[in-house]
Amino acid sequence: MDIDRSKISPMMQQYLEVKDKYQDCVLFFRLGDFYEMFFDDAITISKALELTLTGRDCGLEERAPMCGIPYHAADMYIKRLIDMGYKVAVCEQLTDPAETKGIVVRDVIRVVTPGTLTETSMLDDGANNYICSIFYVEENKTCGVASADISTGEAAVSFFEGKDMEADVINELSRCKPAEIIFDESFFSMKNVADFVKIRLDCAVTLRSKECFTDAAHMASLLEVFSVKNAAELGLADNRADTAAVCGLFDYIRETQKTTVSRFTELKLLQGDAFMGLDLNARRNLELTETLRSKEKKGSLLWVLDSTKTSMGRRMLRSWIEQPLKSPARIIERLDAVDALYKNSVVLADIQSLLERVYDLERLMTKVMYKSANPRDLKSLAATALQLPALKAELAKLAGSSKLLARYDSEISTLEEMARLVENAIMDEPPVSVKDGGVIRDGFNEELDSLRHIMTHGKEMIDDIEQREKDATGIKNLKIGYNRVFGYYLEVTRSYYELVPEGWIRKQTLANAERFITEELKNAENAILGAKDKALSLEADIFAEVRDFLATKLVPVQQTASAVAAVDVLSSFADVALRNNYVKPDIAIDGAIDIKAGRHPVVELVLEDEMFVPNDTYIDKKADRMAIITGPNMSGKSTYMRQTALIVLMAQTGSFVPADKAKISVVDKIFTRVGASDDLTAGQSTFMVEMSEVSDILRNATPDSLVILDEVGRGTSTFDGVSIARAVAEHICCSKKLGCKTLFATHYHELIGLENELEGVKNYSIAVNKHGGTIRFLRKIVRGGVDESYGVDVAKLAGLPAKVVSRARELLEEMEKQHNSVQANTVSDNGGQISFGSLGREAALAMLERTNIDELSDEECRSLLKDMLEAME
Numbered sequence: 106m107d108i109d110r111s112k113i114s115p116m117m118q119q120y121l122e123v124k125d126k127y128q129d130c131v132l133f134f135r136l137g138d139f140y141e142m143f144f145d146d147a148i149t150i151s152k153a154l155e156l157t158l159t160g161r162d163c164g165l166e167e168r169a170p171m172c173g174i175p176y177h178a179a180d181m182y183i184k185r186l187i188d189m190g191y192k193v194a195v196c197e198q199l200t201d202p203a204e205t206k207g208i209v210v211r212d213v214i215r216v217v218t219p220g221t222l223t224e225t226s227m228l229d230d231g232a233n234n235y236i237c238s239i240f241y242v243e244e245n246k247t248c249g250v251a252s253a254d255i256s257t258g259e260a261a262v263s264f265f266e267g268k269d270m271e272a273d274v275i276n277e278l279s280r281c282k283p284a285e286i287i288f289d290e291s292f293f294s295m296k297n298v299a300d301f302v303k304i305r306l307d308c309a310v311t312l313r314s315k316e317c318f319t320d321a322a323h324m325a326s327l328l329e330v331f332s333v334k335n336a337a338e339l340g341l342a343d344n345r346a347d348t349a350a351v352c353g354l355f356d357y358i359r360e361t362q363k364t365t366v367s368r369f370t371e372l373k374l375l376q377g378d379a380f381m382g383l384d385l386n387a388r389r390n391l392e393l394t395e396t397l398r399s400k401e402k403k404g405s406l407l408w409v410l411d412s413t414k415t416s417m418g419r420r421m422l423r424s425w426i427e428q429p430l431k432s433p434a435r436i437i438e439r440l441d442a443v444d445a446l447y448k449n450s451v452v453l454a455d456i457q458s459l460l461e462r463v464y465d466l467e468r469l470m471t472k473v474m475y476k477s478a479n480p481r482d483l484k485s486l487a488a489t490a491l492q493l494p495a496l497k498a499e500l501a502k503l504a505g506s507s508k509l510l511a512r513y514d515s516e517i518s519t520l521e522e523m524a525r526l527v528e529n530a531i532m533d534e535p536p537v538s539v540k541d542g543g544v545i546r547d548g549f550n551e552e553l554d555s556l557r558h559i560m561t562h563g564k565e566m567i568d569d570i571e572q573r574e575k576d577a578t579g580i581k582n583l584k585i586g587y588n589r590v591f592g593y594y595l596e597v598t599r600s601y602y603e604l605v606p607e608g609w610i611r612k613q614t615l616a617n618a619e620r621f622i623t624e625e626l627k628n629a630e631n632a633i634l635g636a637k638d639k640a641l642s643l644e645a646d647i648f649a650e651v652r653d654f655l656a657t658k659l660v661p662v663q664q665t666a667s668a669v670a671a672v673d674v675l676s677s678f679a680d681v682a683l684r685n686n687y688v689k690p691d692i693a694i695d696g697a698i699d700i701k702a703g704r705h706p707v708v709e710l711v712l713e714d715e716m717f718v719p720n721d722t723y724i725d726k727k728a729d730r731m732a733i734i735t736g737p738n739m740s741g742k743s744t745y746m747r748q749t750a751l752i753v754l755m756a757q758t759g760s761f762v763p764a765d766k767a768k769i770s771v772v773d774k775i776f777t778r779v780g781a782s783d784d785l786t787a788g789q790s791t792f793m794v795e796m797s798e799v800s801d802i803l804r805n806a807t808p809d810s811l812v813i814l815d816e817v818g819r820g821t822s823t824f825d826g827v828s829i830a831r832a833v834a835e836h837i838c839c840s841k842k843l844g845c846k847t848l849f850a851t852h853y854h855e856l857i858g859l860e861n862e863l864e865g866v867k868n869y870s871i872a873v874n875k876h877g878g879t880i881r882f883l884r885k886i887v888r889g890g891v892d893e894s895y896g897v898d899v900a901k902l903a904g905l906p907a908k909v910v911s912r913a914r915e916l917l918e919e920m921e922k923q924h925n926s927v928q929a930n931t932v933s934d935n936g937g938q939i940s941f942g943s944l945g946r947e948a949a950l951a952m953l954e955r956t957n958i959d960e961l962s963d964e965e966c967r968s969l970l971k972d973m974l975e976a977m978e
């Protein structure tokens with residue numbers, strides 16, 4: 106909007122000057138009890154927030170478009186704008202309008218962006234809110250990625266180089282799921298990363314100048330944030346991409362918060378190789394923290410494993426699931442801790458009930474550091490501290506059986522000093538705001554007590570003076586009165602004038618009375634009238650002192666918070682293990698994964714009418730590297746493969762697993778290529794997406810990885826599909842080329858032949874039983890492939906009209922005849938339909954469990970019984 110600035114009113118001039126500095130933000134301009142928006146901001150935001158668009162005289166011919174929101178509801182509106190992707194600059198009145206001549210001084214005190222939120226009301230308490238900063242150095246092809254959650258005081262940085270640099274950066278971003286990313290121009294040279302951010306990540310991006318990252322001055326404020334003397338103390342080297350990323354990140358944080366706050370106690374240097382590699386596909390396909398379709402937590406692994414009691418624990422659980430470990434020693438440490446809790450369920454129950462009373466120390470501490478904590482926040486901190494001695498006592502009971510729990514016990518401080526101070530200083534149920542007083546306890550501060558005494562006993566003091574003066578002077582009708590002009594006065598009627606003592610000061614003469622004041626009365630008046638204001642400001646000072654004392658405890662609080670969170674997660678693992686019947690996995694190093702009666706952690710909980718059928722898995726790095734799994738649609742192939750991946754992943758986060766027994770060799774990465782991807786919206790065809798995912802896997806997998814391939818090649822014609830699927834299988838299986846553990850589900854029966862041709866391949870299938878014209882899913886995985894797809898049978902099961910089904914059957918038979926005459930000798934070794942008999946008792950019983958007798962005809966019943974008897978033999 107073009108505005109003639111020479112004509113505009115002074116206040117609007119001020120508005121425009123501020124707005125100039127915050128072009129990329131919506132400017133909330135404080136006017137009295139409202140935040141107003143003007144001109145273009147008003148037009149767009151009134152639409153976005155459905156506010157009424159009005160106008161305000163601004164010196165121009167036309168009124169300035171305007172819309173506004175009441176200041177006390179600002180948080181809610183800011184949150185909505187942030188969710189829509191806006192940034193909001195909050196401009197406050199810095200001088201009191203009542204005491205200012207001319208224009209009130211205004212300036213921006215805070216820029217709210219998605220990645221720099223600190224208000225708990227705007228945050229999800231079960232998830233971190235990360236902002237990431239990326240700095241790429243073209244010359245040596247290195248990249249630094251720094252991340253921080255301002256609301257919890259967490260900060261980390263990673264350094265990437267080498268041929269997988271871009272893939273590693275992408276994985277780190279997939280883990281953080283940042284709300285906002287900042288970078289400079291050089292970012293766009295990392296084409297894959299830039300595409301990934303644009304297409305796959307749903308977050309705000311902010312482009313900054315290179316100087317924001319590299320300017321030497323930023324180092325000084327970084328050191329202040331972490332309260333350290335030099336960069337080396339943080340583990341940062343000069344002139345490196347990671348150092349620049351951190352500097353750029355904290356420069357941006359300072360700029361948005363408008364202050365430097367020493368909120369952070371530690372900068373974690375992430376070594377990429379400490380954690381299992383998981384790309385975004387694997388995270389999504391395995392539904393680690395949200396489901397593929399509805400993006401909800403319910404139905405995800407996180408949902409199953411979450412029995413945490415604190416927000417801190419909930420966030421840590423999420424980050425553990427996002428970052429499974431690779432070090433067997435660290436995994437075993439966690440498993441032993443879970444085991445100790447699992448075996449001592451009384452202690453576990455006590456710990457969990459103590460944790461119920463633990464508040465969000467991290468986010469409360471952020472408010473303390475930013476001086477925005479209110480009296481109730483301090484109470485919450487103290488209430489939490491009061492639980493800690495008992496929590497430590499419980500942990501001490503298990504210290505003998507778990508080194509990790511012993512360590513967490515030692516890292517938890519009881520924070521007594523803090524608790525005592527808050528308990529002594531702050532009332533039991535304080536108001537939210539310090540403004541109205543009533544926050545500081547009686548007896549905590551003498552001056553405040555006497556002020557309060559004066560406030561409540563003012564009337565008595567005056568009465569007391571009146572009585573004393575009456576007695577001293579003998580003026581029988583002496584009265585103390587009050588008016589706004591003279592304050593308190595002694596009133597003497599004409600007949601007593603001669604009794605008025607020397608020292609009284611005459612103030613006013615009325616028709617038949619005189620009014621006086623005395624030194625004492627004046628003092629009493631000052632005390633009474635000043636007491637309230639003084640008490641309020643004194644309360645505010647004391648409160649600030651208490652709060653600032655807590656700020657000095659940042660380091661122990663932060664350390665306590667993270668130990669408590671970890672205890673919460675481990676307890677959650679133990680609790681879930683007890684409830685869902687999980688076992689402690691054995692961590693091995695021979696490369697084999699051996700699971701007995703494994704279950705899918707989510708599917709077993711959500712199945713309503715059926716029982717989940719457990720299955721074994723055995724894969725290793727030698728003769729059983731690749732399992733080719735055939736079976737009709739809907740038989741349970743995808744479920745089986747995901748279940749295996751999830752069990753491995755759970756074990757590596759330190760959780761027990763849904764199985765009767767499990768031996769897990771640590772894997773370095775898990776890859777998945779599962780089902781139709783959700784990238785159709787991004788404009789790529791399914792087949793393209795599929796192939797690029799497969800090529801990513803081939804490029805990045807190592808012999809220690811676990812690869813899940815689900816129906817590769819489906820997106821193209823059969824011959825192409827078979828050829829691609831087979832070539833991929835050959836490449837992965839070949840130990841010279843890759844040789845990693847692989848589960849490969851396919852509907853191309855041609856692949857069954859690989860078992861005889863390639864070393865390391867084993868065929869499996871999911872058993873079905875066909876009797877009468879109906880197939881039944883047994884959900885049991887068995888050795889050997891199937892060369893029949895049962896597609897028509899599944900279609901029938903899905904309710905395709907009978908006529909269409911029988912026509913399809915006709916066509917199928919015809920085509921099979923032709924096909925068989927052409928290539929009679931493709932696959933057949935141990936393929937063929939699995940006979941029901943080979944499945945044994947277990948499968949027969951499983952099948953019986955799933956049978957609804959009412960739905961069967963007599964003939965079907967008889968045939969079922971016959972099958973079962975045969976199986977039991």
Ligand code: ADP
Nearest residue numbers: 716717718737738739740741742743744745884
């Ligand atoms: P496929 O990949 O072979 O088409 P899915 O793995 O998608 O089959 O499984 C289809 C459905 O079968 C699942 O949604 C689940 O409800 C059920 N299912 C799969 N495996 C089992 C099992 N082991 N026990 C019970 N039900 C199962």
Ligand code: MG
Nearest residue numbers: 742743744815
């Ligand atoms: Mg499937």
